[in-house]
Amino acid sequence: MIVAETRTRPKPEAATAPQLADVWRVVALNDPVNRMSYVVMVLRRVFGFDEDTARTHMLAMHERGRSVLWSGTREQAEAYVFALQQWHLTALLQLDEAG
């Protein structure tokens, strides 16, 4: 599996710095362009999902417009979002307020 590359990001201002314990979500949105088999392949490639898991997420994106693909540290979430955007999937990084 290829894991998204780790990126070095500039240090945020102290006043807005996220807490280490914050949980961030990687959310993928449906789009009108990418074929289903492409989306499944990308999710398997980026996250290492098996076929069934990737397909479940793809169908959630297709039917409900979005799917939460992963949650955890901000740094890793950023790496995943970057990798999805490299493959032209619309992906968001969201702070999990309940996390």
Next chain:
Amino acid sequence: MKRVEIRLNISAVAPLLDVIKQGADGLKQELAIKSALPENDREFTDTWNQELLAGQNSDIRELLGLFGADFFSDGVVAIDSNNCESLLRACSALRFKILDRWLQGLPDDLLEDEDAPVTTVPEAQRLPFACYTFLDQLQKIMLEHLDPLAPDEPAE
């Protein structure tokens, strides 16, 4: 290493390449889909976008490279496990651009119908639509006949 050779009708593909090149030109300085980051850090956002743009341009160059002088002599494009990742991404980027630039207003069910007859599309949009479908079919062939999930081969 898996390899697929696709023989294409040169006279049918040539007009599509004009659309692809226009789309590629439009993507030199902008991402196919805009990134949205929960960040007011401009330096971070700029770095993020520049890295995405560099990758996007590299992928598109790989795709344009398929249709060089060799293609116009034999009509064949060769895709293998070394270049299929870039080509898959390039097709996706260009399809977003074509949709945004030329195919606004077409219904979703038409855009998603890979067998839709081109006559159902307004005449002014037929060429971009054919290009949009062509790139989709290239992706389909790659996904079906190559294995983008295979581990990377070690460099020789």
